[in-house]
Amino acid sequence: MSDKKKVRIGLVGRGLMGRMHANAYTHISTIFPDLEYQPVLQAIASRNEEKGKEFADTWGFQSYENDWRKMIERDDIDAIDICAPNNMHAEIAIAAAKAGKMVLSEKPLSHEIGQAKEMLDAITEAGVPNTVWYNYRRMPAVTLAKNIVDSGRLGQIFHYRANFLQDWTISPDLPQGGEAAWRLDVDAAGSGVTGDLLAHCIDTAIWLNGGIEDVSAVTKTFIKERLHQETGKVQPVGIDDASIFHCHFKNGSLGLFEATRYARGHKALYTFEINGEHASIRWDLHDMNWLEYFDHRDDAEVRGWRKIHVSDGDQPYMDRWWIPGTSLGYEHSFIHQAADFFKGLENGGKRCAPTIEDAYETEKVCHAVLESAKSRSWKTV
C-alpha cells in the first residue's frame, strides 16, 4: 500500500480535456514514482448521468455527481479540475477556492475579463495551490526553447512570431452553441480564436520572451449568422473567426501573431519563431519533438539550421520516458504539467506555473487584442 500523500481530484467536464486530464493523472504514479503526492480519481461531475457514469467507469473515477456544486461541498475532494466551457471556469473556480480546494483550471480563465479578475482575486485570497493548463510549455521541445532563451544564446531578441491555424469552421452549415459547438457561441466561449488559440500563443510568448506592452489587432467574423443549437434560430455570430495582431514586447522586440479557423488544410498548426542577435529558434506542433536552431556564430562552412530531435535523456522531461530517439505526443504535455503541479506541492504548496496570476496576464493581452480590433486603435495591455 502506497504511503504517498493523496490529492483527491474532482473533475468537471468529460470532453476532450476531461479525457486528457484523466489520462494525465493515471500516468503520474508510474512515470513520476518519486513524487510525494499522488492523484486519486475521486469524482467526475457531468450533467448527463449515463455519460458521466460511463466516463467514471472508463477512467476509474470512484464516484459521479450530476452537479459540480455537490462535488465542491464534499469533504473527500482536495482539488477541483475544471474542463468545462469557458463561461463556467470562474464560477467553479471561485466556489472551489472559497471551499479551500486546490484549483486546476483549463484556459482561458474566463469568457470575460471582469470574471477572470474575480477568479484571480478569489484564488489569491484563498491562497490555494493553483495552475492553469497552458500545456504547450511542457512539450519537451518548447521547454528546451525556454532553456535556450534563458541561457542568453540568442542574444538580444528582435522578433517573436506565432501562428495557430485551423480549418474546421469554414462550413456555413456548422451550427453554434450547445454541447458540440459552444466554441462558436460568444456567450459560452467569450471570444473565438483569440481566447481559444491565440491565448496559447500568448502564454508561450510571455513565458519565452517576457511581457507584452501594447497591441494593434484586426479580427474577422467570416460567417455572420449560424443556427443556434439551443434556440433553434439563426442568430448572429459573436465570435472572431480570425485574429491577427502585432505588438511591442517589454524587452524591445516586436511580435506578430495570427490565429484562424479558416486556413484550409491546417488542423492545428501552432508554430513560433524567435529571432535574436546571434541565433534563432523555431518550433512546429505538427513536428513537436523537434526544435530548430540556427546560430550565426557556428563555423561558416557548417553554419545552417539544425533540427534537434528532443528525445535524449538530458533534454527536458525525457529522462522519464523510454529510450533516446523515441517520440512523445500531445498528451505527454498534460502528464508533465500534472507532475509539475504535484512536485510544486512538495515545496510547501509552491504554485505551478502558469499560475492564475500568469494566466491573467495572458487574459489581459487577449482582452486588449479584442478591444484594439473593435476600436481600430492601439491598446496598452
Ligand SMILES: NC(=O)c1ccc[n+]([C@@H]2O[C@H](COP(=O)([O-])OP(=O)(O)OC[C@H]3O[C@@H](n4cnc5c(N)ncnc54)[C@H](O)[C@@H]3O)[C@@H](O)[C@H]2O)c1
Ligand atoms: N489546454 C489545451 O490545450 C486545451 C485544448 C482544448 C480545450 N481547452 C479548454 O478546455 C475547456 C474544455 O474544452 P474541451 O475541448 O474539453 O470541450 P468539450 O466540448 O470537449 O468538453 C466540455 C465538457 O464540459 C461539459 N459541461 C458543460 N457544461 C457542464 C456543466 N454544467 N457541468 C459539468 N460539465 C459540463 C460538457 O458536457 C463536456 O463534457 C475549454 O475551456 C477549452 O478552452 C484547452
